[in-house]
Amino acid sequence: MNNYPSTLLEQAVNEMSSLPGIGKKTALRLVLHLLKREPSEVLNFSQSFTRLRNEIKYCTECCNIADQLVCNICADKNRDRSVICIVEDIRDVLAIENTQQFHGLYHVLGGIISPMDGIGPSDLNIDQLIVRVSTGEVKEVIMALSATMEGDTTNFYLFRKLSDFPIKISTLSRGVAVGDELAYADEITLGRSILNRTLFEKNFQK
Amino acid sequence: MNNYPSTLLEQAVNEMSSLPGIGKKTALRLVLHLLKREPSEVLNFSQSFTRLRNEIKYCTECCNIADQLVCNICADKNRDRSVICIVEDIRDVLAIENTQQFHGLYHVLGGIISPMDGIGPSDLNIDQLIVRVSTGEVKEVIMALSATMEGDTTNFYLFRKLSDFPIKISTLSRGVAVGDELAYADEITLGRSILNRTLFEKNFQK
Numbered sequence: 001m002n003n004y005p006s007t008l009l010e011q012a013v014n015e016m017s018s019l020p021g022i023g024k025k026t027a028l029r030l031v032l033h034l035l036k037r038e039p040s041e042v043l044n045f046s047q048s049f050t051r052l053r054n055e056i057k058y059c060t061e062c063c064n065i066a067d068q069l070v071c072n073i074c075a076d077k078n079r080d081r082s083v084i085c086i087v088e089d090i091r092d093v094l095a096i097e098n099t100q101q102f103h104g105l106y107h108v109l110g111g112i113i114s115p116m117d118g119i120g121p122s123d124l125n126i127d128q129l130i131v132r133v134s135t136g137e138v139k140e141v142i143m144a145l146s147a148t149m150e151g152d153t154t155n156f157y158l159f160r161k162l163s164d165f166p167i168k169i170s171t172l173s174r175g176v177a178v179g180d181e182l183a184y185a186d187e188i189t190l191g192r193s194i195l196n197r198t199l200f201e202k203n204f205q206k
Numbered sequence: 207m208n209n210y211p212s213t214l215l216e217q218a219v220n221e222m223s224s225l226p227g228i229g230k231k232t233a234l235r236l237v238l239h240l241l242k243r244e245p246s247e248v249l250n251f252s253q254s255f256t257r258l259r260n261e262i263k264y265c266t267e268c269c270n271i272a273d274q275l276v277c278n279i280c281a282d283k284n285r286d287r288s289v290i291c292i293v294e295d296i297r298d299v300l301a302i303e304n305t306q307q308f309h310g311l312y313h314v315l316g317g318i319i320s321p322m323d324g325i326g327p328s329d330l331n332i333d334q335l336i337v338r339v340s341t342g343e344v345k346e347v348i349m350a351l352s353a354t355m356e357g358d359t360t361n362f363y364l365f366r367k368l369s370d371f372p373i374k375i376s377t378l379s380r381g382v383a384v385g386d387e388l389a390y391a392d393e394i395t396l397g398r399s400i401l402n403r404t405l406f407e408k409n410f411q412k
Contacts, residue, residue, distance in 0.1 A: 003278075003300075003303065004300070005265075005270050005271050005272055005273075005277050005278055005279070005296065005299070006262065006263075006271050006272055006273045007273055008254075008257055008258045008261055008262055008273065009258060009262070009271055009296075011254045011257075011258070012254040012255055012257075012258040014254075015250065015251045015254040015255075018251070019236045019239060019240075020235070020236070020239055021232070021235075021236075022236075026227070028297060028300075029226070029227075029297070030225045030226070030227075030228075031255070031258065032295065032296065032297065033225060033226055034225075034255055034258070034259060035258065035259060035262065035271075037259070039256075039259050039260055042255055042256055042259040043256055043259075044221065045221045045224070045255060046252035046253065046255050046256045047252065048214075048217045048218040048220075048221040049218055049221075049237070049240055049248055049251060049252050050245075050248055050249055050252045051214055051217075051218075052214045052215060052217070052218040052237065052240070052241065053240060053241060053243070053245050053248040053249075054245055055214055056212065056214055056215070056241065057212075059211075064211055065211050065212045065215055065241075066211055066212055067211075067212045067213055067214065071211050072209075072211055073211070089238065090211065090215075090238065091234060091235070091238065093211070094209075094210070094234075097209065
């Protein structure tokens with residue numbers, strides 16, 4: 001139905017709408033916004049993506065995105081090198097860093113096992129994780145993956161891979177979120193939060 | 207709070223979030239999506255915007271976006287050249303074209319008069335409109351601007367500019383939208399739809 005008056009416009013709209021969650025109408029709005037900017041601004045806009053894609057490096061230790069060979073977190077001498085938190089991608093690293101409750105290192109898997117999307121264990125940074133754990137420096141591994149079917153599958157796979165090493169393997173606690181009313185919590189979450197109840201003092205020690 | 211692990215990533219996120227309606231979190235999601243694509247795909251993505259910005263032309267007749275000097279609609283010999291529909295931007299052209307109810311030509315103002323945003327009559331393609339109307343070929347001008355304060359201001363300004371020419375000046379009908387329940391229509395719209403009521407047959411002739 002949409003007969004764009006220009007093929008250049010059509011191409012730009014198609015490229016923009018190839019991003020997840022951006023439909024044709026939103027894409028057109030964004031592209032028309034770009035058209036109103038200065039050519040030099042649009043050049044900076046475009047180049048930032050090609051530069052990122054071509055020049056980005058991944059930390060040789062934790063597989064996180066980095067500017068150098070080793071990322072800021074892995075290079076930080078003040079962090080506890082005996083604890084590794086396993087996460088799906090860099091957004092989870094940012095989310096956990098924002099809590100300021102974790103002072104160990106990370107390991108970025110680059111995804112989770114999802115047969116539906118054709119992602120198997122070989123597509124993830126699991127070999128590097130085994131190498132890190134086998135050095136003996138690591139005492140605990142925290143599984144911080146999404147509370148979904150795919151996350152649980154990945155948890156289970158990693159647990160089997162890591163169970164031979166003399167390390168503690170823990171996972172994020174599941175339960176009622178802070179601020180939630182019990183009446184609106186779903187059954188499974190509420191059920192788990194009763195089974196995994198914590199001693200009263202524990203919550204206040206933090 | 208967000209300490210991105212890479213300045214390249216930070217720049218890309220900042221550029222993406224400079225688009226209207228895209229926040230930092232969405233921008234990060236979109237940029238990480240681009241990172242997973244092939245470098246050649248990202249290059250095509252980026253180049254589509256710079257090419258659009260640098261190579262885009264505007265139709266010399268209706269000021270619409272075009273690949274050639276004259277846009278497809280103005281070049282179409284089958285369209286009624288005696289009626290001009292005045293719209294704010296190219297999205298309105300697409301919306302009206304999709305109705306398949308209009309067979310005349312357009313004139314794209316490139317905005318509406320909005321003192322709050324510093325947009326005055328001289329920033330719009332009004333002079334070109336006067337030139338088109340003064341050729342004598344035009345018999346009717348339809349004002350198809352947004353039903354907002356700025357739209358009404360622009361309507362009034364154009365009406366004064368065009369009132370000296372021997373042409374019919376009309377505007378889009380305002381009223382209850384098709385599919386709306388009366389109980390939920392706002393007072394002003396409902397009031398106007400009573401004042402501007404149409405004869406019963408008219409609705410069925412279409």
